[in-house]
Amino acid sequence: MSAELYKNPAISQTANGLIPLAGLGRKELAQALTDFGIAPKQVRMRSKQIFHWIYNYGVTDWDAMTNIAKNLRARLAQTFSLERPEIVDKQVSIDGTRKYLIRMAPGIEVESVFIPAVSKTGALCVSSQVGCTLTCKFCHTGTQRLVRNLTAAEIALQVMVARDDLDEWPSSSGERKMTNIVFMGMGEPLYNMDEVTKAIDIICDREGLSFGRRRITLSTSGVVPEIVKAGEKTSAMLAISLHAANDELRSQIMPINKKYPLKDLLEACRAYPGLSNSRRITFEYVMLKDMNDSPKHAKELINLLRGIPAKVNLIPFNPWPGSPYECSDWETIESFADRINAAGYASPIRTPRGRDILAACGQLRSESEKIRASQKRKQQLENVDNT
Numbered sequence: 001m002s003a004e005l006y007k008n009p010a011i012s013q014t015a016n017g018l019i020p021l022a023g024l025g026r027k028e029l030a031q032a033l034t035d036f037g038i039a040p041k042q043v044r045m046r047s048k049q050i051f052h053w054i055y056n057y058g059v060t061d062w063d064a065m066t067n068i069a070k071n072l073r074a075r076l077a078q079t080f081s082l083e084r085p086e087i088v089d090k091q092v093s094i095d096g097t098r099k100y101l102i103r104m105a106p107g108i109e110v111e112s113v114f115i116p117a118v119s120k121t122g123a124l125c126v127s128s129q130v131g132c133t134l135t136c137k138f139c140h141t142g143t144q145r146l147v148r149n150l151t152a153a154e155i156a157l158q159v160m161v162a163r164d165d166l167d168e169w170p171s172s173s174g175e176r177k178m179t180n181i182v183f184m185g186m187g188e189p190l191y192n193m194d195e196v197t198k199a200i201d202i203i204c205d206r207e208g209l210s211f212g213r214r215r216i217t218l219s220t221s222g223v224v225p226e227i228v229k230a231g232e233k234t235s236a237m238l239a240i241s242l243h244a245a246n247d248e249l250r251s252q253i254m255p256i257n258k259k260y261p262l263k264d265l266l267e268a269c270r271a272y273p274g275l276s277n278s279r280r281i282t283f284e285y286v287m288l289k290d291m292n293d294s295p296k297h298a299k300e301l302i303n304l305l306r307g308i309p310a311k312v313n314l315i316p317f318n319p320w321p322g323s324p325y326e327c328s329d330w331e332t333i334e335s336f337a338d339r340i341n342a343a344g345y346a347s348p349i350r351t352p353r354g355r356d357i358l359a360a361c362g363q364l365r366s367e368s369e370k371i372r373a374s375q376k377r378k379q380q381l382e383n384v385d386n387t
């Protein structure tokens with residue numbers, strides 16, 4: 001098989017020696033079939049067929065691919081797998097939110113969360129990294145060191161696992177429960193832009209999972225140099241984890257602000273491709289008691305956003321074990337929302353979802369830890385001894 005495929009950690013980790021195809025993009029799939037020995041003239045047709053079976057019908061059994069000859073299916077099954085990664089744990093909240101802990105590879109576990117419909121939209125919150133390099137003080141993931149970036153396949157597989165669980169194949173049928181994908185799980189997606197872009201291409205492919213690009217939201221803590229590029233590459237909607245409207249406070253809550261202060265962040269937002277009243281930027285604002293929730297803070301926020309088509313999502317803080325903050329009182333949140341609203345910005349207060357299973361915003365964290373170099377070397381030596 002091509003060396004390129006083996007460079008992809010999601011591809012090299014096979015439980016039974018088979019090469020997993022679910023999660024691959026069109027190009028990688030065609031390459032895999034070429035390397036397998038499919039005649040060059042047939043590669044395009046075969047990869048189109050297989051892509052459609054995998055991503056539109058969600059099949060996990062080669063025998064379901066009825067437009068492919070039986071003997072070819074049998075040969076493909078000896079080399080390739082259509083399996084999903086293992087769901088290590090699934091929890092369902094009393095409000096219907098579902099949290100999945102998925103093992104992508106040995107030691108690589110990620111969480112994704114399905115938040116069922118409010119009105120007609122149900123969103124899957126996907127992770128883009130295992131752990132995170134940023135240490136936003138209100139966020140549980142921020143306490144987990146970065147283990148590694150997820151591959152495009154591992155991101156797309158989170159969507160497929162949820163679609164399995166929701167029993168929503170084929171993707172083109174009827175009313176779906178999962179209508180939106182938000183990159184608000186573990187990690188900073190703009191620090192993994194190449195793989196996130198590829199994953200969005202897979203997720204939005206019309207012959208596959210078929211999500212509209214306006215149904216995808218990229219949420220960033222404010223990686224300024226990547227913001228406009230991310231919009232150009234993905235055409236996704238943008239959300240900014242803002243949480244404070246002055247530099248002093250924001251730097252305290254979100255250290256990334258020291259590198260990319262508010263002036264630069266807001267400039268990048270103004271330049272976001274396609275920005276308009278129908279494509280507003282969502283600013284996420286977590287309500288922290290006595291930190292960022294006063295009338296003065298509301299005024300600062302209004303001044304900061306002036307002239308930007310924006311919506312402000314107010315998020316009651318979701319505590320986690322050892323978290324340093326408390327959630328603002330309900331009346332304080334409501335009066336903050338009223339002030340923002342009066343200035344002409346929609347400012348819904350997000351109903352906390354999945355708090356009882358630590359699936360709410362800012363509560364995700366897996367136990368995956370980066371293997372220390374010495375441990376890694378030991379493992380490699382053991383592997384050599386075992387061969």
Ligand code: SF4
Nearest residue numbers: 132134136139142187
């Ligand atoms: S809010 Fe996002 S960027 Fe900040 S620590 Fe958490 S996962 Fe990382």
